[in-house]
Amino acid sequence: MRTCLVVDDSSVIRKVARRILEGLDFQIVEAEDGEKALEVCKRAMPEAVLLDWNMPVMDGYEFLGNLRRMPGGDQPKVVFCTTENDVAHIARALHAGANEYIMKPFDKDIVTAKFQEVGLI
Amino acid sequence: MTPLDYEYLRRLLKERSGLDLSADKQYLVESRLVPLARRSNLAGIPELVQRLKSGAEPLTSDVVEAMTTNETFFFRDKIPFDHLKEAVLPALIQARAARRSLRIWCAASSTGQEPYSIAMCLKEAGAALAGWRTEIVATDLSQGVLEKSKAGLFSQFEVQRGLPIQLLVKYFTQKGELWQLNADIRGMVQHRQLNLLQDLSHLGTFDVIFCRNVLIYFDQDTKAGIFAKLVRMLEPDGVLALGAAESVVGITNLFKAYPDRRGLYQPSNAPVARAGALPHVLKAVAAR
Numbered sequence: 510m511r512t513c514l515v516v517d518d519s520s521v522i523r524k525v526a527r528r529i530l531e532g533l534d535f536q537i538v539e540a541e542d543g544e545k546a547l548e549v550c551k552r553a554m555p556e557a558v559l560l561d562w563n564m565p566v567m568d569g570y571e572f573l574g575n576l577r578r579m580p581g582g583d584q585p586k587v588v589f590c591t592t593e594n595d596v597a598h599i600a601r602a603l604h605a606g607a608n609e610y611i612m613k614p615f616d617k618d619i620v621t622a623k624f625q626e627v628g629l630i
Numbered sequence: 631m632t633p634l635d636y637e638y639l640r641r642l643l644k645e646r647s648g649l650d651l652s653a654d655k656q657y658l659v660e661s662r663l664v665p666l667a668r669r670s671n672l673a674g675i676p677e678l679v680q681r682l683k684s685g686a687e688p689l690t691s692d693v694v695e696a697m698t699t700n701e702t703f704f705f706r707d708k709i710p711f712d713h714l715k716e717a718v719l720p721a722l723i724q725a726r727a728a729r730r731s732l733r734i735w736c737a738a739s740s741t742g743q744e745p746y747s748i749a750m751c752l753k754e755a756g757a758a759l760a761g762w763r764t765e766i767v768a769t770d771l772s773q774g775v776l777e778k779s780k781a782g783l784f785s786q787f788e789v790q791r792g793l794p795i796q797l798l799v800k801y802f803t804q805k806g807e808l809w810q811l812n813a814d815i816r817g818m819v820q821h822r823q824l825n826l827l828q829d830l831s832h833l834g835t836f837d838v839i840f841c842r843n844v845l846i847y848f849d850q851d852t853k854a855g856i857f858a859k860l861v862r863m864l865e866p867d868g869v870l871a872l873g874a875a876e877s878v879v880g881i882t883n884l885f886k887a888y889p890d891r892r893g894l895y896q897p898s899n900a901p902v903a904r905a906g907a908l909p910h911v912l913k914a915v916a917a918r
Contacts, residue, residue, distance in 0.1 A: 594786065595804060596804055599795060599798070600799055609794075610795040611790060612790060615790070616787075619787070619790045619791060622792050625708065626708075626792075
């Protein structure tokens with residue numbers, strides 16, 4: 510079973526994402542900020558990361574930069590999932606190495622479509 | 631709703647749109663037509679039926695529109711669009727090199743996601759289609775969905791169902807809470823109201839026809855009749871794309887499956903594709 514790391518400081522969003530992604534046959538690991546997410550990736554690199562932008566300690570953008578510089582950090586498919594929904598933020602995320610981008614609010618159909626788009630399902 | 635009312639509505643919808651409702655779809659009719667009846671200041675479906683019987687033409691159109699399903703999203707099912715990019719366009723670019731024009735028809739275009747997905751595929755083909763005349767004709771029974779399509783304005787939910795984020799950034803402009811397709815993509819699509827049950831010959835012939843997720847609502851005879859029209863409107867080496875749950879099998883012999891491309895069909899008398907490597911420029915199209 511493939512693993513998806515869900516990174517979001519909101520426990521509600523993590524719970525919703527977990528329920529959707531478990532339904533898509535992913536094993537879920539959660540982290541509440543970018544720093545904790547990096548620790549997870551150092552232990553075992555996930556196949557997918559669902560990533561919030563605004564988080565305390567280390568935001569999603571900084572996490573993504575660090576992830577992509579790690580050994581094997583180019584492998585996970587990273588899908589941003591954020592309320593930052595303007596073109597400038599989307600372009601910045603893509604430039605930093607995001608594979609897809611979900612604008613909150615989201616639902617199962619959107620997550621499924623985006624994960625299909627990047628070849629995760 | 632009385633059984634007689636339901637029977638009247640079934641017959642009306644079959645005659646006007648080809649929609650083939652089975653005997654157990656009363657719930658669907660009620661869920662779609664009760665709100666319409668209220669908007670028309672009628673107490674319920676019996677009163678709506680009475681008004682229809684008196685020949686209220688605009689109301690009849692509203693009933694047909696309310697009963698048609700307009701669900702759609704960008705690059706729906708993904709595979710047909712991969713086929714378009716990888717096989718259909720490269721072959722047609724080769725076959726039409728002399729006349730340098732392509733005509734594509736979306737036969738049930740709904741709110742526009744399908745024709746605009748095709749438009750983006752053509753745009754992404756870049757240099758291979760530079761200087762070509764490309765025409766995408768989008769038709770639908772419903773004037774309401776065509777108006778929405780023409781505007782090219784989509785909600786955040788709509789642009790997230792099937793549309794790769796790179797294409798959103800490239801071809802859309804944010805308008806408050808909505809996203810609008812840029813004028814160059816909108817300008818590639820012509821919109822026309824059209825009933826597939828009526829004469830279609832005025833549309834001319836096409837190189838590609840997308841007729842997806844509409845025939846499933848018709849009975850076998852109606853499907854066969856539409857296939858007979860489509861084959862006359864398709865170039866001999868043209869391609870027909872059907873929906874994931876649709877097929878020609880058991881309905882018509884006028885089409886055959888396109889080799890190794892599920893959901894695509896060619897006229898049965900289509901010339902056999904010549905084997906051989908694609909020219910360099912066409913490999914580039916297929917790789918996009």
